[in-house]
Amino acid sequence: MTTPIISVHDLVKDYDQFRAVKGISFEVQEGEVFGLLGPNGAGKSTTLEIIETLRPKTGGSVVVAGYDLDRDPDRIKEVIGVQLQASGYYPGLNLVQLVELFAGLYNQRVHAMELLKMVNLEEKARAKFKDLSGGQKQRFSVATTLINKPRIIFLDEPTTGLDPQARRNLWELIRNINTAGTTIILTTHYMDEAEYLCNRIAIIDSGAIVALDTPDRLIDNLVATGFERPREVKKANLEDVFIHLTGKHLREG
Numbered sequence: 393m394t395t396p397i398i399s400v401h402d403l404v405k406d407y408d409q410f411r412a413v414k415g416i417s418f419e420v421q422e423g424e425v426f427g428l429l430g431p432n433g434a435g436k437s438t439t440l441e442i443i444e445t446l447r448p449k450t451g452g453s454v455v456v457a458g459y460d461l462d463r464d465p466d467r468i469k470e471v472i473g474v475q476l477q478a479s480g481y482y483p484g485l486n487l488v489q490l491v492e493l494f495a496g497l498y499n500q501r502v503h504a505m506e507l508l509k510m511v512n513l514e515e516k517a518r519a520k521f522k523d524l525s526g527g528q529k530q531r532f533s534v535a536t537t538l539i540n541k542p543r544i545i546f547l548d549e550p551t552t553g554l555d556p557q558a559r560r561n562l563w564e565l566i567r568n569i570n571t572a573g574t575t576i577i578l579t580t581h582y583m584d585e586a587e588y589l590c591n592r593i594a595i596i597d598s599g600a601i602v603a604l605d606t607p608d609r610l611i612d613n614l615v616a617t618g619f620e621r622p623r624e625v626k627k628a629n630l631e632d633v634f635i636h637l638t639g640k641h642l643r644e645g
């Protein structure tokens with residue numbers, strides 16, 4: 393087995409008296425799309441933020457691309473791409489100016505229009521972030537993770553709040569970024585999204601990993617226990633109806 397690009401061992405996070413992450417361990421291989429799934433408050437964002445060097449851990453070890461989080465957090469920052477909070481998007485700047493600003497902060501030369509084209513935002517190059525639709529905001533936010541040409545990007549609930557077309561469009565973008573060689577670790581509450589995008593997923597509940605495998609094997613394991621869906625599954629679902637009626641193309645102007 394190759395050396396993992398992310399290795400988390402016995403990670404613990406306490407917020408005062410409350411143990412939010414209870415000694416979790418997992419590895420992510422280079423080139424994977426790895427998903428963290430779990431109910432609200434399970435500890436997904438906390439785990440991601442610790443790996444991203446944005447939040448201190450209480451215990452355990454994290455190694456990213458060979459760099460130990462305790463010793464080399466700055467080297468880790470160089471190889472990862474994280475989504476900035478919306479508050480980081482200076483309101484007076486347009487998309488090209490924002491990309492150029494971030495590129496400057498990362499000391500990188502970036503062709504802003506090419507980056508915007510990649511996420512289908514070239515027509516919005518002179519628009520302000522606040523004037524974008526939800527889907528456009530998410531695509532821009534994903535684009536900003538790529539500015540420092542990272543080996544790994546972190547996406548925290550990338551499609552929450554998007555309509556079905558925008559969601560599927562973002563799925564294709566995430567797949568394309570992964571196909572181009574970037575490892576991706578994401579959180580999601582959508583099981584279809586995890587099934588579509590992730591090579592492997594860890595299911596976290598109350599700060600502990602309760603399952604970790606490929607989506608296929610997780611489903612097979614459940615079926616092997618004798619589980620059956622209570623109702624016959626239809627050949628389409630309501631989302632299929634919606635997409636069939638309204639088309640696949642993006643609606644955002």
Ligand SMILES: Nc1ncnc2c1ncn2[C@@H]1O[C@H](COP(=O)(O)OP(=O)(O)OP(=O)(O)O)[C@@H](O)[C@H]1O
Pocket residue numbers: 407412430431432433434435436437438439
């Ligand atoms: N800064 C903080 N101070 C105190 N408790 C916190 C803090 N951040 C998170 N928590 C608590 O830690 C637990 C894990 O939160 P976290 O945000 O990591 O969960 P999550 O799995 O990402 O949830 P969600 O799906 O709702 O985003 C929750 O009980 C939360 O209330």
